[in-house]
Amino acid sequence: MPFHPDTVQSRITTPLGDVRLAASPQGLAGLWFDGQRHQPVLPLDGPAAWPQVPDHPVLVQAAQQFIDYLAGRRTHFDLPLDLGSGTPFQQAVWQALCSIAPGATVSYAALSRQVGRPLAVRAVGAAVGRNPVSVVLPCHRVIGSGGALTGYAGGLERKAALLRLEGALASQTDALPLFAPAADKAPA
Incomplete structure (x- = not known):
């Protein structure tokens, strides 16, 4: 997947786990959960990684909207997007x-x-x-x-x-957390 050469990134912690955000000059180019399949590994970590710019306006806006979504305060996102990495x-x-x-x-x-x-x-x-x-x-x-x-x-x-x-999937019980990583679960 080719991404714009001026892509930058940031990281946030959410109830669903850590998330990487990436933005190009055109808009939000990436939102990946840590460990997600098909994420561009080399630009996220290591010596050739995209620069960390947590105060980039698109990344700040994306982080806030994502947190608001997870808190139930937002149902839609209003962000400029850069989908140029796809066919x-x-x-x-x-x-x-x-x-x-x-x-x-x-x-x-x-x-x-x-x-x-x-x-x-x-x-x-x-x-x-x-x-x-x-x-x-x-x-x-x-x-x-x-x-x-x-x-x-x-x-x-x-x-x-x-x-x-x-609300598209019935909750199994109100006592269950929104998300529990597999490593934190007790054996069945």
Whole structure:
């Protein structure tokens, strides 16, 4: 995935775990949970990492909106986006994610039909999985045709937590936290 050479990053801590944010001169270019599949590892860590600029205006705005979303104070994001890291097909799929309302879900097959590629369900699924601005482009709202919570690069526990937050998935119990990392769980 090619990102703008002037991309910068920051890190925030959330109830769902640590999150990396990235911004280019065009807008928010990335929002990844730590350990998320398909994140650009080299630009995030190491000697060639994007510079840490926690006071970058887009990163500050994205962090605040994401925290507000997780606290239930926001249902939509209002951020400039840079989706230039994707192919035209991926960008079309990512744009289609914006049409899924908070609290709603759609199947991968339905999303494939929406982007005019009804036979490309696997390719659409792959594009959804490579969404660089997780949650902002609500890939967590895409589920299997039978209603199964499948295919979330940030982990199925996070997908379930996000859908519970939006009311699209019944809460198992009010006593459960929004998210508990697997390492913190007691053995079954």
